[in-house]
Amino acid sequence: GNSVTQMEGPVTLSEEAFLTINCTYTATGYPSLFWYVQYPGEGLQLLLKATKADDKGSNKGFEATYRKETTSFHLEKGSVQVSDSAVYFCALSTGGSNYKLTFGKGTLLTVNP
Amino acid sequence: DAGVIQSPRHEVTEMGQEVTLRCKPISGHNSLFWYRQTMMRGLELLIYFNNNVPIDDSGMPEDRFSAKMPNASFSTLKIQPSEPRDSAVYFCASGPSSGGRSGNRELFFGEGSRLTVL
Numbered sequence: 001g002n003s004v005t006q007m008e009g010p011v012t013l014s015e016e017a018f019l020t021i022n023c024t025y026t027a028t029g030y031p032s033l034f035w036y037v038q039y040p041g042e043g044l045q046l047l048l049k050a051t052k053a054d055d056k057g058s059n060k061g062f063e064a065t066y067r068k069e070t071t072s073f074h075l076e077k078g079s080v081q082v083s084d085s086a087v088y089f090c091a092l093s094t095g096g097s098n099y100k101l102t103f104g105k106g107t108l109l110t111v112n113p
Numbered sequence: 114d115a116g117v118i119q120s121p122r123h124e125v126t127e128m129g130q131e132v133t134l135r136c137k138p139i140s141g142h143n144s145l146f147w148y149r150q151t152m153m154r155g156l157e158l159l160i161y162f163n164n165n166v167p168i169d170d171s172g173m174p175e176d177r178f179s180a181k182m183p184n185a186s187f188s189t190l191k192i193q194p195s196e197p198r199d200s201a202v203y204f205c206a207s208g209p210s211s212g213g214r215s216g217n218r219e220l221f222f223g224e225g226s227r228l229t230v231l
Contacts, residue, residue, distance in 0.1 A: 041224070045221075101158070102158075
């Protein structure tokens with residue numbers, strides 16, 4: 001079956017530090033990959049996505065590249081801000097006419113000023 | 114657009130009581146999902162519907178849980194009887210209809226219903 005493994009948190013960084021959150025996956029077929037973000041007290045919202053190998057998703061300074069050879073989709077940001085403090089979820093979908101997302105357990109990021 | 118609307122936002126109840134959580138998906142979205150979030154297990158998919166029909170309920174923990182979608186604009190998740198281990202945040206999410214690769218479709222989440230069973 002499908003599964004997503006992401007690095008355990010929590011991750012604590014100072015403002016302007018470099019961020020990497022690792023994500024690897026196991027899937028049948030050719031999945032689409034996603035990063036969702038959950039700010040305190042809110043639901044999840046899509047941060048970025050990639051639908052095929054070597055695609056790079058990007059949004060709000062965050063980037064992730066779909067690496068089929070390493071089955072990975074690591075999230076990176078060059079300079080984090082306090083407002084980036086949230087829980088980040090890696091997810092995949094193997095599609096079809098009916099689809100569902102399989103999520104990792106989430107990584108809590110805290111950015112200190 | 115108001116987004117996915119869930120109610121109640123918070124519910125505190127006693128063991129054995131019936132709990133009903135409600136969800137209004139985004140208008141025009143044909144897929145609806147119920148997730149449960151706990152510290153121990155993370156996000157778990159409970160059930161999802163497409164065009165009001167339950168497609169996969171393999172994540173529903175046991176017979177105490179049931180979900181319905183009587184029409185395109187409303188869904189309920191019911192727990193009867195509730196137990197302390199059901200305490201969690203329950204999220205409803207909706208997405209656009211099938212057609213095209215799944216990667217082109219995004220899920221939109223509500224703000225969640227935080228359930229505490231004493």
